[in-house]
Amino acid sequence: VSATTSYELFYWPSIQGRGEFVRLALEEAGASYVDVARRPDGMKEMMKLLRGDASTLPPFAPPFLRHGKVVLAQVSNILEYLGPRLDLVPEGEAGRMAVNQIQLTISDLVSEVHDTHHPIASGLYYEDQKPEAARRSKAFVSERIPKYLGYFERVLEHGGGEWMVGKAISYADLSMFQTLTGLAHSFPKAMGHVKPSIPLLGALRERVAARPRIAAYLASERRIPFSAQGIFRAYPELDLDPST
């Protein structure tokens, strides 16, 4: 595949969701890409690939990426493909694996965020699982947020404090930015509570937000706002105080 071939991202057109981790990498790199399902008839094209009507390995779910003849799914898999092509990973196997390890741990955290509002079934509405969501959220804000963010803070300390892995920005930093921003949107009380213990993560979030291409992207119409359909929602009744 030629380096100048456009990337085609396939993801639900109205939410940030898991597609946002791919969008941020493409935006930071200034890559030429198309957000297919946001074009006219783009949803039809996405559903065709999802049904497996193509000659390529079918994806289980969006997001997936097409690049020439390559079609691949799963966020961390897509980012592993893009990393060296967009100069968003260190050189060498050890650095790439470290970035992937962090990305996978972020993905685990993001799945747990999803389950705060969908603890019973992703096929049911939030309104049909509210008592369970409140119980899961209580455990999430009091145990999981401190555990995950304490871990990521230690990762930053380990690497010298500026970037998650190595001496330059990688897609793990972009994903960490997205996750911290989403958590602050969904769980302001818990994030206020944990803030004093994660100074390096706080600085990383600001450092990424100030990247010229990221700042331009966040201010553009390409950045879909948070909403009550995405992963990071703002339900006041789930924003529980972790200290009580």
Place this chain on the structure above:
Amino acid sequence: VSATTSYELFYWPSIQGRGEFVRLALEEAGASYVDVARRPDGMKEMMKLLRGDASTLPPFAPPFLRHGKVVLAQVSNILEYLGPRLDLVPEGEAGRMAVNQIQLTISDLVSEVHDTHHPIASGLYYEDQKPEAARRSKAFVSERIPKYLGYFERVLEHGGGEWMVGKAISYADLSMFQTLTGLAHSFPKAMGHVKPSIPLLGALRERVAARPRIAAYLASERRIPFSAQGIFRAYPELDLDPST
């Protein structure tokens, strides 16, 4: 790292859990490895690395693998490292990415299995979340098992029916075997229900179980039995009939 250096697997010593996906790869390849935490004082060594007392990037959780100076965590990341070294992936980037994509989708399914008995918090006992577990399990057996296994059956069809990706066994096949075996242990009713629609997966499970090294491993004391501490448990009250 020399190819003859032993692999050191770090995982909880009394459960199959997520470590089993790594064990199966090492066993199929006949690799030289040590299951560190099952040795005397091995748990101390594992906890030391988990605390981040080493010079390497700390893991968030077991399993993790040490190979010479390399320490890496997250199942799919470990398997990506081992794949080419153990001859358990096709040659070339496209094949490796396809195997990784399947592995990640299996990991998503395995996380959902975990949450059937822990829908509220992994820090609580099952006994403290039984009503929620029954509700989540009902959705899991009626919606998620058919959706995931229907997808994996299509993946097998896509590749010709024998192996998940390519023309030879890969670690995705070993992980699929483990997952099918675990599901049959935990949800015999749902698996009986779905069985007629997944003939290729059923044959794959038998094909992997009959591999000489896998058969020897499964019959050995190295294979830890299923239990009520692992991911795949056998709670009759969660083995709900998906058709009712």
